[in-house]
Amino acid sequence: MLRTKLIRIALTCSLLVLFTVGQALAELPKLADLAEKAGPAVVNIFTETIPKQQQQPRTQRNIPRGTPFDDFFDQFDQFFNRDPQQQQRSRSLGSGFLISADGYILTNNHVVEKADRINVKLQKGEKTIAAKVIGTDPETDLALIKIDNGSSLPYLKLGDSAKMRVGDWIMAIGNPFGLSHTVTAGIISAKGRVIGAGPYDDFIQTDASINPGNSGGPLLNLDGEVIGINTAIVSSGQGIGFAIPSNIAKEVVAQLKSKGKVRRGMMGVTIQSIDENTAKALGLSSTHGALVSQVSPGSPAEKAGIVSGDVITEVNGQAVTDSHELTARIGTMAPGDTVSATVLRKGQTKTVKVTLTERDPKKLGKAEEQDQGDESSTLGMSLSNVDPRNGRPVDGLLVVNVAPGSPAAEVGIRRGDVLVEVNQRPVGSVADVAQIVNKEGKANGAVLVLIKRQGQPVFRSIPVQ
Template identity: 40%
Template sequence: MKKTTNKSSIRTPARLFILVCAVAGLAFYPQPALADRDSRRTPVVSAIEAVSPAVVNISTEQIVRESINPFGGFRNDFFSEFDDFFKDMFPTRERTRQTLGSGVIIDKDGYILTNAHVITQASKITVAMPGSDEIEATVVGADPNIDLAILKIETGSPLPVPAIGRSDDLMIGETVIAIGNPFGLEHTVTTGVLSALNRSIQGGDGRVYNNFMQIDASINPGNSGGPLVNLDGEIIGINTAIYARAQGIGFAIPIDRAMRAVQELLESGEVKRAWLGLQVQDLTPRLAKQFGYSGSRGALVSDVIAGGPADNAGLKPGDIITRVNDQPTHTAHDFTNKVTGLLAGERANLTVFSNGRDKVVTVTAEALPLDTAEDIARQWLGVEVREVSDEAVKTFRLAARDGVVVTAVRTGSLAHQTGIRQGDVIRQLGGIEIRAMRDFHKAVVLAAERASVLIVIQRGRTIYYTNIGTSN
């Protein structure tokens, strides 16, 4: 019988030998050296490493009360018309709504800077540090007009504090880094460039915010309150996501402005309002011709408060403001929006047509002169007021306990032209609710700068709403 040989059994040792040689060869073959980590540590990486330990995640709980509509199953135009009429009769229920945001530590003792809208109406606020448990926080102060708030946490040990930069020497086009927690995704980083300065934007609540930085790094929900960082690892702004329609762009509050507000929030829990001390009205073609102005848009200065910032800067009635901080100003409302929210000490560069030529006037905003508010009320509005006391209730037979009561009205004044009379109670002025004299002082100084404001008057048990201003 012929003997056969199994070829596979012969090939196996050969294959093993080849494999062993190949592995041995790889061991001696020169491999590319692993990339040096330091060579990949760009300025962006270094900046992130410097600031990230101080960035926190903020979560809030809000108790929301809502009506239970028994007609909810019949959604058509017929039943919808009755919703507002019956809503006070519907039963209510409470539910908890959670929101997310970011913040940055600004003091080793636990003070955290964030956006005011992040913690608005929160019943509970918790802060999560990188790699640590959640800590309940308290609100030190908040101001929705500039969208900033200060929180405080207790940790028992010093916290990391990043370097605070400057925002008065920013360069359009320089690289910026946004750090935050968008959609709850911890420590997310986006990069971009500084696109523009001194932007005015309108938030979802209709409030106008001024002097914002515009960047092309995306700022998403949850990013609000986080830091905007430069390549030196310094904080140059506080990110905000209040502009819901932003696509591929973001906005931030300049750090110089934020830190001025921080000082006031820490001292008093609020940011003191500032004013320019002038009143403007819309420019009509007739008025433009009267003042020798060939343009058709601008805000006409109708009054200047003696001794106020505008008066000190040399502005006078008849001047036409055409630009604010180099941004076109088309109407009185436009001007008001651009200067609303100025802090004491901040400057507004106004391009003004005066005496047949254009010039730039710099007005430095000052703290509201609440001690002269009653003089302004007499000069601008033409009224004298006092607290709603027991004596006032008896004298004027008042039905209201909140507000200020009008004790005198000057004939021919704005108040007189509007129909306000002695014994009326001012409940609201320019969007500010009036409960006591301090509220009225603040409201009347701010309102005196506007062309027209809404005033809410209570006469007996009847409430009246009317506009008052130079347009009356």
């Protein structure tokens, strides 16, 4: 009797396990139809770059034929496999996908950048088709190219990347290592990733296999819509790939198609995010906002009255979380647009109107020691208002030494920096620094210092015990 009951229990458990596994398998997405439908719109991209300085052919050496020197150069070329009649080229592979029936293809800028020739091969095509560049946007790493195949072509629709959630199933199609039309699948691992690729980083992270050659290929949702453009990988990791959201691509494609380039607005400020110590030094209740470390002369920000040390907390009524968010938001606006910016200055809030100008990436980013004070009053910095290298006065205080392990050293202050302000007040002596540190610094737990490093202003917040 007992044995019969045990057999019944075992059979029930087995059936339950089989039911659970069957139910789980039923919930897995069926991707074959999606791959078959989307595949024809994905293309392989072959680029060729010809070096600017080609080897000089023998006929251009100005050496008479039949001379010993002529024979020498012939042997030299043959030994090093240098055929003067053949140009040495570099070739690379990438992916892309058609976004319209008339041959427009979206890919990564780094796939076609500096290429002298671009050829595209369709999934079912036997020959390559020459492509021309319509426009590129290096700051988002996107490019629009076009082929003329003389017929209507299959294409993919750009979906709404904002609707995708972490955990959603996705599929990637591309040309990894030259293996044409490779399909991989996975999920969205994260959204809004900032990986240091550019000022407008907002990547979708996925665990679908992405390898060299996948760049520019589509990341698809289960409806067959492109929700990302595969762009980057972590070479030292597995299952960590990044794609540009389709919503960013939509804005870029529209401008590339109509203008051949992307025009973005700019305020003319250098900004940085706010950490806990900076918030303490400024008396802020949170770390939200973007701290202005420099205002470009003649810029829209200067004309609007924004100054170094301001914290931009809102743009057009929407809160600003950090410097990256502010850069991205202003970048979606056009030159000539007027924005309303809320700034916090020494505890007071004010709103200013800023009319944006056009952002130009090419122009961006490009003493005998006196009484130096004790380390507690200068947070571990030895300071001088004379440059010992030339004996000239310093506009501020030159950091001539930083004590290892000191508060200044911990936040990255280093020898050669010039201390300009402490808590948004100019300092010209060690006494100025000591007074602010001992009074305001100890009361707030930190001070905000403005330094100049190789001519560039940088804020640092230094904790005060």
